Amino acid sequence: MEDEFLNKKIDEVLQSTDGIKRAAPRPFLFTRLEARMQNERNVWNKLTSFVARPVVAFACICFVLIINAMVILLSNPSGNSLAPQGSELATADEYSQVSYNLYDFENSKP
Amino acid sequence: MIEETELIERLKKKDRTAFKNIVETWQDLVYNTAIGILQNAEDAEDVTQETFMQAFESVSSFKGESKFSTWLYRITVSKAMDHIRKKKRKKRFAFIQSLYGKNDQPVIDPPDFFHPGISMENKENAAVLFKAMEQLPPNQKTAFVFNKVEGLSYIEIGDVMKITESAVDALLHRAKANLKKILKDYYTALNKN
Known part of the structure; x- marks a missing residue:
């Protein structure tokens, strides 16, 4: 009995669009359309809408991050410190590889 | 003209x-x-x-x-x-918002769209139908809208969707079967609450 009622209701719902009339837009659609087309022809509007796209914004952020990463990595490719290490200093002492500055040369005696 | x-x-x-x-x-x-x-x-x-x-x-x-x-x-x-x-x-x-409540019971989402071309006596039923149509796959929904809202024939729907008349028939048959199931679930849940 309940199923019969349910099936009847479903059939009623499925037939509810019978005799439907076409929906019409608000008046003066063409005027609004023309205004929109004029607005979208503006170069600056085109540019802002292009930049505001999520894909473009995300690509720009990625590009900036990649450039930053490249600058950091290329400025110090080996990852070593520029300061001389202990073994290098010991070798320099042993072979007298001492760099003199201009002051030392001027004060040296023959 | x-x-x-x-x-x-x-x-x-x-x-x-x-x-x-x-x-x-x-x-x-x-x-x-x-x-x-x-x-x-x-x-x-x-x-x-x-x-x-x-x-x-x-x-x-x-x-x-x-x-x-x-x-x-x-x-x-x-x-x-x-x-x-x-x-x-x-x-x-x-x-x-989750589609399901705490006990996995479907939440009854009341219909909120009323097509302006529907007669007064069919308004409530049509609103339920439109709500159910939202759950159809895109091609079934399109064919159903063309047939039931725009009043196009199977041949015209086939021309627009670039499919044969029999494919339109099959598409509409599946759409109606799916709608029946959706509506059955909807009214069953409505009766329980």
């Missing part, structure tokens, strides 16, 4: 009067299809404008192999589907 072909030729030359004539002749067709798919008056107006803008821009690609109305229907469906996709993308970033 200016001939359709003459209007199209003038539109290809970007004639403003021809464009105005075309908009005024086919605006109801485009808007009614859009509102049937989108179930929102503002979105439907937006898509109607986009459809005519697209028609204006790409009328040179219209070769006259199909009817102009068929071509407009295709643009409308494509724009409406794009609109739905954009809306879904926006929703992903927003808070999405």
Whole structure:
């Protein structure tokens, strides 16, 4: 009995669009359309809408991050410190590889 | 009354009067299809404008192999589907309310769209039907809207969707079967609460 009622209701719902009339837009659609087309022809509007796209914004952020990463990595490719290490200093002492500055040369005696 | 072909030729030359004539002749067709798919008056107006803008821009690609109305229907469906996709993308970033309650019981979402062309006595039932249509796959929904809202024949639907008449028949049969199931679940849940 309940199923019969349910099936009847479903059939009623499925037939509810019978005799439907076409929906019409608000008046003066063409005027609004023309205004929109004029607005979208503006170069600056085109540019802002292009930049505001999520894909473009995300690509720009990625590009900036990649450039930053490249600058950091290329400025110090080996990852070593520029300061001389202990073994290098010991070798320099042993072979007298001492760099003199201009002051030392001027004060040296023959 | 200016001939359709003459209007199209003038539109290809970007004639403003021809464009105005075309908009005024086919605006109801485009808007009614859009509102049937989108179930929102503002979105439907937006898509109607986009459809005519697209028609204006790409009328040179219209070769006259199909009817102009068929071509407009295709643009409308494509724009409406794009609109739905954009809306879904926006929703992903927003808070999405769960479709199910605490005990996995479907929450009864009351119908909120009332098509302006429906008679008074069918308003409530049609609102439930439109709500159920939202759950159909896109091609079934499109075929159902063309048949039940726009009143197109199977041949006309086939022309627009570029499928055979028997494929349209199968599509509508599946749509009705799915709608019956959705409606059965809806009324069963409604009776339980």
